[in-house]
Amino acid sequence: MGERSIRIRGARTNNLRSVDVDVPRNRVVVFVGRSGSGKSSLVFDTIAAEAGYQLNETFPPFTRNRLPSWSRPDVAGIDGLSPVVVIDQRRIGGNARSTVGTITDTWTYLRLLFSRVGTPHVGESNRFSFNDPAGMCPTCQGLGQKVVSAVDRFLDLDRSLKDGAILLPGFGDGRYWYARYADIGTFDADTPLRDWTQQERDALLYGGEQARRLGTEKNYEGIVERFERIHLHTSDNLSQRKQETIARFTRSADCPDCGGDRLNAASRAVTVHGHTIGALSRMEISELGDEIRGVTDATVAPVVAALTERLDAIDRIGLGYLHLGRATTTLSGGESQRIRTVRHLGNSLVEMLYVFDEPTVGLHPHDVEAMTALLEQLRDKGNSVVVVEHDPAVMAVADRVVELGPGAGDRGGRLVFQGTFDELRRAGTPTAEALARRRSTKDTPRTATGAVTVTDAHRNNLRNVTVDIPTGVLTVLTGVAGSGKSSLAAELVARHDAVVIDQKPVGTSRRSTPVTYTGVAGPLRKLFARHSGVPERLFSANSGGGCPDCGGLGTVRTDLAFMDGQETVCETCHGRRFTPEVLRHTVAGLSIADVDELTVAEALDRIPDADVAHRVRQLDEVGLGYLRLGQPLSTLSGGECQRLKVARELRDADRATLYVLDEPTTGLHLSDIDTLLGVLDRLVDRGHTVVVIEHNLDIVRQADWLIDLGPGPGRHGGRVLFQGHVTDITGTATARALAA
Numbered sequence: 016m017g018e019r020s021i022r023i024r025g026a027r028t029n030n031l032r033s034v035d036v037d038v039p040r041n042r043v044v045v046f047v048g049r050s051g052s053g054k055s056s057l058v059f060d061t062i063a064a065e066a067g068y069q070l071n072e073t074f075p076p077f078t079r080n081r082l083p084s085w086s087r088p089d090v091a092g093i094d095g096l097s098p099v100v101v102i103d104q105r106r107i108g109g110n111a112r113s114t115v116g117t118i119t120d121t122w123t124y125l126r127l128l129f130s131r132v133g134t135p136h137v138g139e140s141n142r143f144s145f146n147d148p149a150g151m152c153p154t155c156q157g158l159g160q161k162v163v164s165a166v167d168r169f170l171d172l173d174r175s176l177k178d179g180a181i182l183l184p185g186f187g188d189g190r191y192w193y194a195r196y197a198d199i200g201t202f203d204a205d206t207p208l209r210d211w212t213q214q215e216r217d218a219l220l221y222g223g224e225q226a227r228r229l230g231t232e233k234n235y236e237g238i239v240e241r242f243e244r245i246h247l248h249t250s251d252n253l254s255q256r257k258q259e260t261i262a263r264f265t266r267s268a269d270c271p272d273c274g275g276d277r278l279n280a281a282s283r284a285v286t287v288h289g290h291t292i293g294a295l296s297r298m299e300i301s302e303l304g305d306e307i308r309g310v311t312d313a314t315v316a317p318v319v320a321a322l323t324e325r326l327d328a329i330d331r332i333g334l335g336y337l338h339l340g341r342a343t344t345t346l347s348g349g350e351s352q353r354i355r356t357v358r359h360l361g362n363s364l365v366e367m368l369y370v371f372d373e374p375t376v377g378l379h380p381h382d383v384e385a386m387t388a389l390l391e392q393l394r395d396k397g398n399s400v401v402v403v404e405h406d407p408a409v410m411a412v413a414d415r416v417v418e419l420g421p422g423a424g425d426r427g428g429r430l431v432f433q434g435t436f437d438e439l440r441r442a443g444t445p446t447a448e449a450l451a452r453r454r455s456t457k458d459t460p461r462t463a464t465g466a467v468t469v470t471d472a473h474r475n476n477l478r479n480v481t482v483d484i485p486t487g488v489l490t491v492l493t494g495v496a497g498s499g500k501s502s503l504a505a506e507l508v509a510r511h512d513a514v515v516i517d518q519k520p521v522g523t524s525r526r527s528t529p530v531t532y533t534g535v536a537g538p539l540r541k542l543f544a545r546h547s548g549v550p551e552r553l554f555s556a557n558s559g560g561g562c563p564d565c566g567g568l569g570t571v572r573t574d575l576a577f578m579d580g581q582e583t584v585c586e587t588c589h590g591r592r593f594t595p596e597v598l599r600h601t602v603a604g605l606s607i608a609d610v611d612e613l614t615v616a617e618a619l620d621r622i623p624d625a626d627v628a629h630r631v632r633q634l635d636e637v638g639l640g641y642l643r644l645g646q647p648l649s650t651l652s653g654g655e656c657q658r659l660k661v662a663r664e665l666r667d668a669d670r671a672t673l674y675v676l677d678e679p680t681t682g683l684h685l686s687d688i689d690t691l692l693g694v695l696d697r698l699v700d701r702g703h704t705v706v707v708i709e710h711n712l713d714i715v716r717q718a719d720w721l722i723d724l725g726p727g728p729g730r731h732g733g734r735v736l737f738q739g740h741v742t743d744i745t746g747t748a749t750a751r752a753l754a755a
């Protein structure tokens with residue numbers, strides 16, 4: 016009998032060209048290939064989707080509606096599947112009650128420990144659960160945080176009331192609230208607030224006795240009181256505008272009662288070996304392990320063993336710098352992914368299918384080894400592990416490498432190689448070629464035009480960092496995960512108004528496509544109108560010429576009472592979005608709907624219009640030539656979104672700007688890195704300053720200036736180890752990675 020495998024036949028999702036492939040089970044299988052070649056289409060949209068779909072089918076409809084919904088892939092057949100766990104970079108997200116402790120189940124063990132051997136002796140372990148009324152702090156309901164007014168943002172002390180000193184909406188001269196403060200005779204409306212007495216400013220802000228003494232009416236309300244009454248102490252549904260106001264004029268602060276420990280006073284007082292549970296939850300995980308090992312009471316030996324095993328696992332994948340109390344909403348994508356991986360290591364399920372999306376994102380070469388060890392552990396427990404990855408270090412541990420390609424979009428979607436990593440190196444595929452290419456260090460770095468300084472930064476773990484960021488050049492921030500790169504970048508942004516080009520999704524509307532995003536829609540309509548002699552607006556699916564039955568969307572959504580809404584192709588226009596009359600008009604043989612089907616690269620070849628070409632070219636320049644013009648932006652990956660934003664900046668920015676990018680190589684194949692470098696260079700050549708956080712050594716080597724943070728993560732990092740030219744760095748983890 017041959018090797019057991021997941022057999023896929025005739026996969027056609029997105030750009031796949033009827034792919035047949037056998038993925039061996041109980042192995043680490045790494046999928047490689049250029050960006051847009053079809054890796055995600057095969058791994059996520061086909062293998063994981065079918066596994067998820069089939070698993071859901073085994074549940075009754077009531078349960079099914081509470082599970083993530085999977086749409087069935089376009090594939091002739093798949094067998095040999097098992098239940099799937101997808102571990103991607105989605106942040107753990109929204110729930111403020113989720114912490115590193117709860118998500119890894121370590122908190123459950125810690126609670127058990129406190130309930131068994133705590134002093135004074137305590138009862139049930141739910142007394143240490145901040146999600147249980149028996150344990151939660153009554154003031155913050157177990158959230159550890161309260162939203163409070165950011166009073167320092169309410170006023171501009173350099174202005175008078177007349178000039179708009181009160182920055183809250185509705186308080187400017189002539190606006191609704193203005194008269195209630197400026198015209199009541201208590202305050203001097205013409206003098207900048209800086210020149211008022213402290214008492215006068217307090218009266219304005221807080222009302223109360225202070226205001227009474229200055230002679231205000233009894234019902235006078237200070238602006239803080241008023242703000243909190245209207246925005247914070249209300250149970251109304253808040254409008255979008257009010258929510259924005261709240262975001263601007265409040266911050267969350269540690270709960271005044273529990274100080275962020277989330278538990279009530281009685282539970283906070285209990286100790287094990289002299290430590291409260293709060294103190295333990297603030298300790299770095301690497302130290303917490305040693306502390307827990309010191310608990311030697313025989314009654315809790317199994318709890319101690321289980322807890323330390325988990326803590327050690329977290330430490331081994333390089334997250335020992337976190338603490339159990341850390342809210343998962345504040346973790347980066349890479350950290351979230353690794354935390355979820357540890358959680359699965361702890362379970363005893365076997366024969367599962369684990370699917371990973373670029374698990375090395377956010378990892379310094381120094382941390383990658385820990386991640387690959389984790390993948391191997393999952394396999395050795397009896398699971399199948401499938402990974403989409405660009406990092407050669409992960410390919411090197413694969414039992415099998417599968418390459419899709421050879422190109423992107425229509426030029427990809429085929430199986431071009433499968434075998435071992437060593438075989439791949441000799442296979443002559445795009446990945447093999449990229450692996451063989453050696454990139455050198457930039458020999459003539461650009462000269463800075465000046466510098467912006469970040470002085471005495473101490474956000475998160477930064478140790479009073481003062482550093483110059485040279486302007487007019489490309490600066491790369493390096494350092495092991497958790498060393499403080501994002502924290503430093505955040506300080507830079509806060510102090511110097513930088514533009515952050517991140518990987519957050521673009522375009523919230525279902526109608527957003529590269530056409531709408533690049534602003535090519537207008538010139539395109541003009542072009543069609545010019546050629547056909549009919550009004551421009553007919554070529555807009557949203558207004559004039561759209562199919563009346565689907566409103567120009569091409570799909571119709573049916574909402575069913577209990578089940579997921581179904582999206583189906585519109586039967587009138589067959590997804591073409593326009594009326595037949597509009598589609599009769601063509602330019603260069605293409606109807607307006609045909610244009611949506613073109614890739615960016617094809618559009619450059621085929622659309623005879625300079626204005627259109629100019630805008631579309633920016634997408635090609637950032638390596639997105641394979642995108643279809645009509646592809647919904649909601650289908651793009653994080654890395655693609657980021658490159659799309661870069662494309663927009665290439666067009667728009669005219670005055671010198673400071674750009675900050677976090678790992679722009681995410682999702683990029685080795686062979687696309689030159690394209691990315693070209694784009695970054697172009698931004699710099701136009702006079703901008705570019706700062707990137709990056710682990711990819713090819714990018715690091717091309718930096719004009721390098722700032723290396725470390726030496727370790729968390730408390731062990733937060734210092735500048737090196738700043739200067741890449742060739743001069745020695746002695747740090749980054750230096751060692753560059754030399755290797």
Ligand code: ADP
Nearest residue numbers: 029030050051052053054055056424641642650
């Ligand atoms: P990779 O993972 O190798 O980067 P993908 O599988 O994400 O590639 O994409 C393969 C091709 O399919 C690309 O041209 C991409 O733009 C396209 N594509 C991906 N998702 C969708 C979708 N939901 N709808 C239409 N096209 C898609």
Ligand code: ADP
Nearest residue numbers: 336345475476495496497498499500501502729
């Ligand atoms: P890097 O970008 O180098 O991976 P970060 O700047 O994200 O590092 O993190 C530096 C340190 O600050 C780490 O110990 C991290 O756990 C901590 N940290 C980051 N963000 C937060 C936050 N929102 N709340 C508390 N600690 C944080």
Ligand code: ZN
Nearest residue numbers: 152155270273
């Ligand atoms: Zn509290």
Ligand code: ZN
Nearest residue numbers: 562565585588
């Ligand atoms: Zn229609």
